[in-house]
Amino acid sequence: xxxxxxxxxxxxxLGGTLVALLILLPVLFGLGHSVMAGFGHLPVxxxxxxxxxxxxxxxxxxxLWRSVILSLWxxxxxxxxxxxxxxxxxxxxxxxxxxxxxxxxxxxxxxHAALAIGLAFVIAPSGWIARLLAPALDWSRPPDVATLGxxxxxxxxxxxxxxxxxxxxxxxxxxxxxIPLRAQMAAARALGYGRAAVWLWLLVPQLVRxxxxxxxxxxxxxxxxVDMALxxxxxxxxxxxxxxxxxFTDPDLHAMLPASAGALMQLGLTALAAAILWAxxxxxxxxxxxxxxRGARWQGLDRALxxxxxxxxxxxxxxxxxxxxxxxxSIAFSWRWPDLWPDRLSLATWQRQSAWLPxxxxxxxxxxxxxxxxxxxxxxxxxGSDRADRPGLQGWMRAAVxxxxxxxxxxxxxxxxxxxxxxxxxxxxxVIWGHVLFVFPYLVIALAGAWAALDPQxxxxxxxxxxxxxxxxWRVKLxxxxxxxxxxxxxxxxxxxxxxxxxxxxxxxxVATLTTEAVALSSGSDRRVAAVHATLQAGLPxxxxxxxxxxxxxxxxxxxxxxxxxx
Amino acid sequence: xxxxxxxxxxxxxxxxxxxxxxxxxxxxxxxxxLTGPSGVGKSTLLNAVGGHLEAGxxxxxxxxxxxxxxxxxxxxxxxxGVMFQQAVMFPHLSVADNLAFGLSPKLRxxxxxxxxxxxxxxxxxxxxxxxxxxxxxxGGQRARVALMRTMLARPRAVLLxxxxxxxxxxxxxxxxxxxxxxxRRSGIPALLVTHDRQxxxxxxxxxxALT
Numbered sequence: 001x002x003x004x005x006x007x008x009x010x011x012x013x014l015g016g017t018l019v020a021l022l023i024l025l026p027v028l029f030g031l032g033h034s035v036m037a038g039f040g041h042l043p044v045x046x047x048x049x050x051x052x053x054x055x056x057x058x059x060x061x062x063x064l065w066r067s068v069i070l071s072l073w074x075x076x077x078x079x080x081x082x083x084x085x086x087x088x089x090x091x092x093x094x095x096x097x098x099x100x101x102x103x104x105x106x107x108x109x110x111x112h113a114a115l116a117i118g119l120a121f122v123i124a125p126s127g128w129i130a131r132l133l134a135p136a137l138d139w140s141r142p143p144d145v146a147t148l149g150x151x152x153x154x155x156x157x158x159x160x161x162x163x164x165x166x167x168x169x170x171x172x173x174x175x176x177x178x179i180p181l182r183a184q185m186a187a188a189r190a191l192g193y194g195r196a197a198v199w200l201w202l203l204v205p206q207l208v209r210x211x212x213x214x215x216x217x218x219x220x221x222x223x224x225x226v227d228m229a230l231x232x233x234x235x236x237x238x239x240x241x242x243x244x245x246x247x248f249t250d251p252d253l254h255a256m257l258p259a260s261a262g263a264l265m266q267l268g269l270t271a272l273a274a275a276i277l278w279a280x281x282x283x284x285x286x287x288x289x290x291x292x293x294r295g296a297r298w299q300g301l302d303r304a305l306x307x308x309x310x311x312x313x314x315x316x317x318x319x320x321x322x323x324x325x326x327x328x329x330s331i332a333f334s335w336r337w338p339d340l341w342p343d344r345l346s347l348a349t350w351q352r353q354s355a356w357l358p359x360x361x362x363x364x365x366x367x368x369x370x371x372x373x374x375x376x377x378x379x380x381x382x383x384g385s386d387r388a389d390r391p392g393l394q395g396w397m398r399a400a401v402x403x404x405x406x407x408x409x410x411x412x413x414x415x416x417x418x419x420x421x422x423x424x425x426x427x428x429x430x431v432i433w434g435h436v437l438f439v440f441p442y443l444v445i446a447l448a449g450a451w452a453a454l455d456p457q458x459x460x461x462x463x464x465x466x467x468x469x470x471x472x473x474w475r476v477k478l479x480x481x482x483x484x485x486x487x488x489x490x491x492x493x494x495x496x497x498x499x500x501x502x503x504x505x506x507x508x509x510x511v512a513t514l515t516t517e518a519v520a521l522s523s524g525s526d527r528r529v530a531a532v533h534a535t536l537q538a539g540l541p542x543x544x545x546x547x548x549x550x551x552x553x554x555x556x557x558x559x560x561x562x563x564x565x566x567x
Numbered sequence: 568x569x570x571x572x573x574x575x576x577x578x579x580x581x582x583x584x585x586x587x588x589x590x591x592x593x594x595x596x597x598x599x600x601l602t603g604p605s606g607v608g609k610s611t612l613l614n615a616v617g618g619h620l621e622a623g624x625x626x627x628x629x630x631x632x633x634x635x636x637x638x639x640x641x642x643x644x645x646x647x648g649v650m651f652q653q654a655v656m657f658p659h660l661s662v663a664d665n666l667a668f669g670l671s672p673k674l675r676x677x678x679x680x681x682x683x684x685x686x687x688x689x690x691x692x693x694x695x696x697x698x699x700x701x702x703x704x705x706g707g708q709r710a711r712v713a714l715m716r717t718m719l720a721r722p723r724a725v726l727l728x729x730x731x732x733x734x735x736x737x738x739x740x741x742x743x744x745x746x747x748x749x750x751r752r753s754g755i756p757a758l759l760v761t762h763d764r765q766x767x768x769x770x771x772x773x774x775x776a777l778t
Contacts, residue, residue, distance in 0.1 A: 095622075180655070186619045187655035187713075189642035191669050191720045201668065205659050289664060293680065295672040299643055 014384040018377055019400050022440060027403055030415030031267070037260035037418055044421050045253055054257035058265065061247070061258075063237030068269060071240040074153040074233070075223030076273055078160035080280075083215065085161065085315075086168035087207075088308025090176065091199040097173050104166040107319050109490075109545050111498030113515050114538040116159045116231040117522045117530060118322025121329060123147045123155060126337060128325055134338035142337060149235050156233040160225065162315055162322075164218050168211070175210040179203070196301035201292045205285060216274060217405045223273045224266050224408030227500035227515065231522045240266060241410050248414055248505065256418060263414040270408045323538065329531035349528045356517075356532050363513035364540065366428075366503070367496035370435035374492055375485075377436070378443040382451045383473055401441050409438070413505045420506065427507040434502030439492040446491055450484035480562065483552035490548035494541035514540075568595045570616075570724045570756040571631040577608060577615055580623030586612055588628070591775065593724070593756035598747060598770035600759045603777035609760040612777075613726045616758065617649050618642030632723055648722030650730040650746075654713035656701035662712060663688065663697030669716030687715040690749075707738040714746050718753060725750055727759040731766060743769045 036042065040049030058064065093100050107115075122128050126142040133139070148155050181203065188198040208215075229239045237243065244262030247255045329335070330349060332342035349355070385397075404412060413434065420430055454477060462476045478485065500515050514537040521530035556562040572591040578584050585608030593599045601609050614620045616630050619642055630638045637645045657665055666684045674680055688694050691711040693704075701709065710730060717725060730746065731739050747769050750757045759770050767774045 183651065183653070183655050184657065186642070187649070187651065188657075188668075189619070190617060190647065190649040190722075191716065192643050192646070192671075194641075194643050202657050202659075206657075209659070289660075292660075293664065293667045293677075295667065295670045295674070295680070297643070297672055 014380055016397065018381050018384075019397055022377065023403055023437065024400050026416060026437060027407065027412055029419055030412050031407075032415070033418045034260045034263045034267075034411065034415035037257055037415075038264045039261075040257060042257060042260075042418070044418075045256070047254070047257065054261040057258035058244075058247070058261045061237075061243055064240075064243065067237045067240040067243050068265070070153055070234060070237070071223055071266075071269060072273055074156050074160070074229075074239060075219065075225075076276065078157045078164060078222045079215070079219045079273075079277065081157070082161050082164040082168055082218065085165050085308055085311055086172055087199065087204055088305065089165070089169055089312045090172050091196060091203070092305035092309045094176075094181070100169065101173060103316065104169060105545070106542065107163075107166040107316075108170060109494045109541040110163075110319075110323070110538045111494070111515060111541065112159075112163055112225070113227045113231065113498065113500060113519050113522075114326065114534040115163055115319065115322060116228045117518060117534040118326045118538075119159050119162060119318065120148055120155075120231055120522065121325045121527065121531070122318065122321045123158075128321060128340070131338045131340055139338065149233060151234050151236075153234050153239070156229055156239075158318075159228050159232045160222050162319055163228075164222065165312070165315060168214065168218065171211050171214045172207060175207050176203070178210060179206050192297050192299070194297065194299040194302040196305050197296070197298040200298075200301070201288065205288065208281065213402055213406070215277075217402070219273055219277060220270050220406050220408055223270050224410050226410060227519050230519055240269060241408070244410060244414070245501070245504075248417070249509065253421075256414075259414055260418065263408075263411040266408045267411040270411075326531050326535045326538065329527050330535045332528060332531075349532050355529055356514075356536065359512050359514050359517045359533065360536050360540075362511060363497055363515065363537075366432055366435055366511075366513060367493045367540075369432050370439050370496045371489055371492040373432070374436045374439040374443050375489055377440055378447055378488075379473075379478075381444060382447060383477075386451070387469065401444050403441075404437055405441050409501050412437075413501050417505045417508075427510045430506040430508075431503050431511045434506040435496045435499055438499060438502060439495050442495050443488050443492050446488040447481075447484060450481055450488075454481065482555060483562065486548035486552050487545075490541070490545045493544045497537060497541050568633050568756075569593055570633075570758065571629075572616065573629040573631060575612070575615065575628035575630070576626070577611055577620075578625040578627075579608075579611075586615075586777070593758060593772075595756050596751050596754040597772040598727075598750060598757040598759050599772045600761060600767040600770045600774045601777055602761060602767060602774060605762075607777045609777060610728055613649070613728050613758065613760055617647050617726050618645050619649070646721075646723040648717035648720055648725045650710075650713055650717055650725070650727045652729045653733055654706075654709040654730070656704070656709055656712065658700075658702060660701070661697060662693065662699045662701050662704065665701055665712060666697075666716050666719060670719040671721040673721070683719065687719055691715045691745075705738075706734050707742050710734060710742050711745060714749060718749060722755065724755055725757040727757060727761075729761055732762065740765075747771070 036049070038054055040047060040051030040054050042049075061067075089100075120127075124130070125145055125147055127147075130139070130142055130147075184202055185195070185198055188202055189195070193201070224241045226241045226245045229242050233239050233242065240262070244259055244266055247262055248259035250259075328342065331345050331347060333344035333346035333348065335342035416434070425433075458476055458480065459472045462472045467475065497513075498515060500519060503511055503513050503516050514533050518530060518533035518537055521533060524530065552562075570593040572589055575586060575589040575591075576584065577586040589612070591599065601612065603609055611620070611624065615624070615626055618637075618640060620626060626638070628638075629636055632645065632647065637647075657668065660668060663684050666687050667680060670680055670683055674683055684697065685694075688697055691708075691714070693708060693711065696704075696708075701712070704712065713730075727746070731743050734742055743766065759766065761767060
């Protein structure tokens with residue numbers, strides 16, 4: 001028995017090693033590098049510190065403090081509004097969870113950049129909304145209103161809400177199955193409380209504790225987002241993240257120094273936003289309990305539940321319009337103001353394959369490679385924790401796995417790219433590795449639940465039939481888990497397709513994917529080419545999701561026990 | 568002043584009639600007991616009276632409380648308190664805040680409300696335990712807190728859905744006496760659903776066997 005026992009042990013340690021090597025070390029080294037470079041120490045470029053000159057250069061950027069305020073304002077407003085809207089929507093639509101999930105699924109799969117470009121086409125002064133209003137308001141030309149890139153960042157906030165609300169609703173639906181919602185609802189209504197009040201006093205406080213990590217992910221993303229801010233955000237000055245990423249992509253390598261200082265500032269800003277949100281929630285909880293002690297029944301508040309439903313419907317209409325407008329622009333030949341529809345359609349843009357095929361192929365290969373590698377690692381990791389009798393996500397590993405998602409991407413990547421200056425890694429390999437860094441956490445989080453929910457009797461039975469640990473994994477666990485595995489793979493693929501900064505920074509500008517091209521083209525004059533890229537960018541994840549739903553259903557078409565709700 | 572069920576009939580979503588033409592009047596300060604085998608629809612009947620019937624169930628007849636027809640009102644507007652089989656504690660609130668949550672908004676003033684909560688804790692034999700996490704209470708203590716919370720809302724009727732069945736047998740007698748005494752003292756009508764003969768004896772009111 002000595003040999004197999006030894007093997008089992010080696011896999012036990014594998015999980016921790018993988019997380020340390022793949023996530024903790026790169027993130028910590030990257031941040032460490034930013035600290036050094038941010039304080040003027042970058043020996044590769046022959047600069048020795050410490051000095052404060054990178055900070056002085058950073059602070060001398062035009063409108064920097066306004067950029068800082070803009071980042072904080074847009075990120076926090078988007079997070080708080082999405083959270084309120086998500087809570088309102090599930091409070092009003094509780095009991096319609098399956099239908100809600102189905103309606104939101106396509107939005108969850110759309111990359112941020114594609115959604116932002118579609119939204120930009122809809123709300124631009126020459127977009128569909130203005131064209132709809134034009135006849136009534138007698139506009140002979142597109143109105144001179146800054147609906148995009150407005151100085152307050154309202155368009156950016158709208159774009160972020162459009163993307164984050166469905167995510168938070170999905171998270172809340174999953175979390176609300178962990179509390180005895182119906183029993184509490186009945187008990188509180190018997191005491192005279194209306195539905196809305198029950199949510200406000202009882203369910204929201206309990207659920208908020210369960211969704212702290214996803215809220216932090218949304219906040220970190222919103223405060224530091226670059227691609228959406230480039231497309232929808234203000235430009236003079238832009239948000240801090242855009243300023244810093246411009247410094248980083250400056251052809252002068254010495255701009256790396258103030259960019260590193262910017263990465264640290266972005267990190268600090270995210271921490272500040274988290275602290276403000278935490279304090280605000282504590283304060284809200286304290287006020288809430290004070291009102292609760294007065295016994296306020298607030299039965300009339302139930303009528304207000306119609307508001308979030310209407311808002312959600314409006315967001316869905318906007319998202320639908322955004323998707324359609326991308327497709328229409330990609331086949332428009334000429335589309336004059338104020339026509340609602342192009343007067344000539346043509347496939348010319350699609351036929352110029354040299355314009356989009358290379359980027360599509362690159363994106364596809366990167367996504368497939370990154371998903372495959374991340375999936376292999378995630379399965380090894382989960383299997384390793386199973387064999388170590390520590391199933392699921394626990395302790396420091398739970399925090400470590402989520403680290404790339406709760407720290408601003410910008411801050412991690414600037415340090416990592418700085419490290420790679422020394423390493424002799426091909427741009428493509430560096431980009432794939434960067435994508436794995438952000439796909440792996442999503443896969444582990446998506447699969448941990450399904451892995452833990454697997455009936456242990458299955459593997460015990462297989463073991464009693466003489467099947468070894470690898471046989472149990474290969475012949476029992478993976479086939480039974482094919483539905484969650486395929487959905488997780490589709491999620492990983494969608495996450496990879498959507499990545500903007502890892503491709504741009506780690507590829508050193510030499511790797512062009514659908515996302516980098518779409519973002520670059522979005523500010524250009526030819527909407528048709530941008531629309532083709534964005535359509536493909538949104539379409540590829542949808543196709544993969546469809547395949548992920550169909551494949552397990554086909555493989556298990558005669559297996560009733562495996563037809564439950566996937567995931 | 569009574570709780571009256573007039574020609575009440577309930578149909579299950581699958582079409583089966585659970586209750587058919589039930590007529591019942593519960594006098595104030597008394598407890599009427601409903602017994603019968605599992606699945607006969609006892610709990611469903613309480614849900615219908617309290618306004619907690621799930622979607623799909625069909626209800627005929629009227630529920631009248633103190634002369635007011637409440638059949639079509641939502642649960643929160645009926646003024647009917649419920650004690651469930653498993654006492655529901657709100658886990659994020661302290662024991663005292665669980666009680667304050669129930670306390671009627673008609674009682675105003677921070678001091679007066681605090682005093683009312685303290686008195687309720689005292690009556691439940693839990694004086695000084697207001698700051699405790701409800702998860703640290705025993706089953707019997709939870710049942711008493713749930714009853715006090717129900718009574719603090721000043722209901723005009725109470726429904727008891729096998730509230731003693733989850734308690735261990737040694738404590739059951741004591742809690743039962745406490746609940747029955749509290750309801751009698753409050754002078755409101757109560758409906759009790761139970762399997763247990765001793766529950767019905769302690770209730771002291773009419774016993775109706777559903778079949």
